[in-house]
Amino acid sequence: MEKGKKLSLILFSGDYDKAMAALILANSARELGMTVNIFFAFWGLCLIRDPEKMSLEDKTAFETMFGIAAPNGPEDLPLSRMNMAGLGKAMLKKMMAEHDAPDLTAFLKGAQKKGVNFFICKLSLEIMGFKKEEMIQGSQVLTATEYLQDALDADIELFI
Amino acid sequence: MEKGKKLSLILFSGDYDKAMAALILANSARELGMTVNIFFAFWGLCLIRDPEKMSLEDKTAFETMFGIAAPNGPEDLPLSRMNMAGLGKAMLKKMMAEHDAPDLTAFLKGAQKKGVNFFICKLSLEIMGFKKEEMIQGSQVLTATEYLQDALDADIELFI
Amino acid sequence: MEKGKKLSLILFSGDYDKAMAALILANSARELGMTVNIFFAFWGLCLIRDPEKMSLEDKTAFETMFGIAAPNGPEDLPLSRMNMAGLGKAMLKKMMAEHDAPDLTAFLKGAQKKGVNFFICKLSLEIMGFKKEEMIQGSQVLTATEYLQDALDADIELFI
Numbered sequence: 001m002e003k004g005k006k007l008s009l010i011l012f013s014g015d016y017d018k019a020m021a022a023l024i025l026a027n028s029a030r031e032l033g034m035t036v037n038i039f040f041a042f043w044g045l046c047l048i049r050d051p052e053k054m055s056l057e058d059k060t061a062f063e064t065m066f067g068i069a070a071p072n073g074p075e076d077l078p079l080s081r082m083n084m085a086g087l088g089k090a091m092l093k094k095m096m097a098e099h100d101a102p103d104l105t106a107f108l109k110g111a112q113k114k115g116v117n118f119f120i121c122k123l124s125l126e127i128m129g130f131k132k133e134e135m136i137q138g139s140q141v142l143t144a145t146e147y148l149q150d151a152l153d154a155d156i157e158l159f160i
Numbered sequence: 161m162e163k164g165k166k167l168s169l170i171l172f173s174g175d176y177d178k179a180m181a182a183l184i185l186a187n188s189a190r191e192l193g194m195t196v197n198i199f200f201a202f203w204g205l206c207l208i209r210d211p212e213k214m215s216l217e218d219k220t221a222f223e224t225m226f227g228i229a230a231p232n233g234p235e236d237l238p239l240s241r242m243n244m245a246g247l248g249k250a251m252l253k254k255m256m257a258e259h260d261a262p263d264l265t266a267f268l269k270g271a272q273k274k275g276v277n278f279f280i281c282k283l284s285l286e287i288m289g290f291k292k293e294e295m296i297q298g299s300q301v302l303t304a305t306e307y308l309q310d311a312l313d314a315d316i317e318l319f320i
Numbered sequence: 321m322e323k324g325k326k327l328s329l330i331l332f333s334g335d336y337d338k339a340m341a342a343l344i345l346a347n348s349a350r351e352l353g354m355t356v357n358i359f360f361a362f363w364g365l366c367l368i369r370d371p372e373k374m375s376l377e378d379k380t381a382f383e384t385m386f387g388i389a390a391p392n393g394p395e396d397l398p399l400s401r402m403n404m405a406g407l408g409k410a411m412l413k414k415m416m417a418e419h420d421a422p423d424l425t426a427f428l429k430g431a432q433k434k435g436v437n438f439f440i441c442k443l444s445l446e447i448m449g450f451k452k453e454e455m456i457q458g459s460q461v462l463t464a465t466e467y468l469q470d471a472l473d474a475d476i477e478l479f480i
Contacts, residue, residue, distance in 0.1 A: 002468075010181075010318070018332070024443065031465060034468070042177055062258070066255065095383060095447055095449065098380055148185065319479060
């Protein structure tokens, strides 16, 4: 057990497989009793969007377009490679199911249940025109400076 | 304040948004009083090319082609995703301007002014056929071994 | 010399240039006398596939297709950018040769000879349907939890 140890992840990517890697590391670290903080930045925000809470109000034209075009929630993320208009991802999901591996949505929910802490990059939220209410519940908004102060305490820091 | 602490970044990517993330982290760390070292490697060198100092002399045919084809300076970097032949990037830059966020060139200049230390990977420089004089001023050439010796002292090390 | 220090890398990417960066860091760290552990996950497994040991037996239909489609060994990895159906990579390899830089296969063999430790992510191996015997010799299978326990001891941890 590794109580008292901390894993700090920046999830910058909005790729299905990279998000999976981040959440597998996060969940495994929780099983070891580590504190786990994920700082969602840029495309990483797409993973924690809640498709049922998408809003088009109070957005500029570009923010509206971006909100529609950018991936919306875990199952909407493309593979980082071999995505092939979704065929590659469908294939990978079938291969995961063949080994009883949970899908990304399950990993995401599991992470929150297990006590992984979710933080949203304030600047990314603002620039992309998302409202905090469009994200899944349980996340806290944080600045880059606050991320750094927290990461200085961490034992492992990774940029994904 | 976090004087005496060090952030060490390898900027490997030549993507506009990843470079932005690196420089935002770097600038925020400087605001906390941290030492910040960025080691530009591979595509990261494209960020610190000075378009006004591009040289075609003393280069092999491939180095010349590469010098022309590879992104040349901050505003030439594509987005890591949704670039759409530059349309996606133009959209993101508009969205940044709507929130008074500086563009990548401004972040880059700001980083140097704030005292972020710039290092260029020696092997990348050689293989890509760039001359140090083609890069913006204020960078020091470093080997991978020297990067490691420096990163061993760092409190946060990230590969971007 | 940095005996007693440890570098821990997760190689998640299956890109030629990213794999090169990882192995250059690994080899340089070994020259400093550091312990170096590379944890190959997801696409990183493609780097350590042995093209002469590819197997199509005991695989599901998807695993077979994936085994054929996914890059098979170091020289099969594409560039992370400007790959241009292999032309970009051929150009980069020519530029590397012009500077007497070893190719990826040579870096890989050199890393093992120098005592870089190779670990394969158990979950990635299972999901992708690869058998350990299809990978190059000298790797040990590890879980994400075991990676974390090892990385907690490391002085530098990077996700590539």
